[in-house]
Each structure stands twice: as C-alpha cells, then as structure tokens.
Amino acid sequence: MNVLTLIDGCYRGGVTVNENLAFDALSDRVRRRILAALGDGGELTAGQLAEQVGVVSRSTVSSHLRILRTSGAVIERREGRHRYYSVDTEGSVRDAFRFLQSLLQDGVRLDSGAAAQADSPDEFHHDTG
Numbered sequence: 001m002n003v004l005t006l007i008d009g010c011y012r013g014g015v016t017v018n019e020n021l022a023f024d025a026l027s028d029r030v031r032r033r034i035l036a037a038l039g040d041g042g043e044l045t046a047g048q049l050a051e052q053v054g055v056v057s058r059s060t061v062s063s064h065l066r067i068l069r070t071s072g073a074v075i076e077r078r079e080g081r082h083r084y085y086s087v088d089t090e091g092s093v094r095d096a097f098r099f100l101q102s103l104l105q106d107g108v109r110l111d112s113g114a115a116a117q118a119d120s121p122d123e124f125h126h127d128t129g
Contacts, residue, residue: 018072022096025071030056031064035073035087043077043084 025031030053037052038044046065050058065085068074072092077084087093 018092018095019099021071022073022092025068025073025092026096028064028067030060031068031073034061034064034068035093038074038085038087043086045082045084049085 026035033053033055034049037049041048041052044052046062047058049065050056050061053061056064065074065076069076069085072088074085075088075091077086
C-alpha cells in the first residue's frame with residue numbers, strides 16, 4: 001500500500017483506498033485467474049489453485065494469494081495445517097465493483113441525456129430570417 005494514500009485519507013482522486021487496493025490486485029492476470037477459480041470453486045488451498053490456474057507454481061500462487069489477502073480481495077481460513085482461501089464478498093473487490101458500476105450508470109445517464117438533448121429542438125438558434 002502506498003504511504004501517501006494512507007496520509008491523504010480515504011479518498012484519493014475519487015477512488016477509495018479499498019478500491020485502489022482492489023485495482024492493484026486485479027491488475028495481474030494470474031491474480032484474476034486465481035479469483036476466477038475461487039469464484040467457481042468456493043474454498044480452495046494454494047495447491048488446488050495452482051492446479052486450476054496451471055501457469056504458475058504453488059509458491060507463486062502463494063505469493064499472489066498474499067497480495068490478494070492484503071488487498072482485502074481474499075479471505076484465508078486455517079484448519080489444522082491447511083489454509084483455505086475464498087473470495088471476500090465484503091472486501092475491496094466489491095468496493096471496486098461498486099465504483100465501476102457507478103461509472104457505468106453515470107455513463108448511461110450521460111448517454112441518455114445527450115441523446116435526449118440531440119432530439120430536442122434547439123431553442124437558441126431560431127432562424128428569424
């Protein structure tokens with residue numbers, strides 16, 4: 001996490017700290033594949049994830065899981081000597097999703113407003129000629 005982000009407080013450029021963490025975590029293809037596997041499979045171990053992701057070793061998956069856990073995208077549950085990982089449905093990825101959803105909704109409203117404005121008569125340019 002960037003120290004300046006913490007110093008500046010919750011918002012930085014309209015994006016919360018949680019959203020920044022999520023976008024950083026989601027910026028890597030392997031981490032996106034891990035999240036997709038967890039979304040499909042529920043709770044999985046690092047070894048199971050390495051098998052499903054298939055392009056990296058178990059130790060590399062563990063490194064990516066550490067980043068995902070730190071960012072608030074993934075939860076770790078320990079049972080004996082095993083660690084099980086799952087998507088944190090209340091975590092940073094949800095915040096990032098809400099941010100993107102609001103952008104898309106605002107974009108749809110803007111597009112609808114522009115279309116309505118284009119269809120309305122232009123009251124400022126009447127030809128009086």
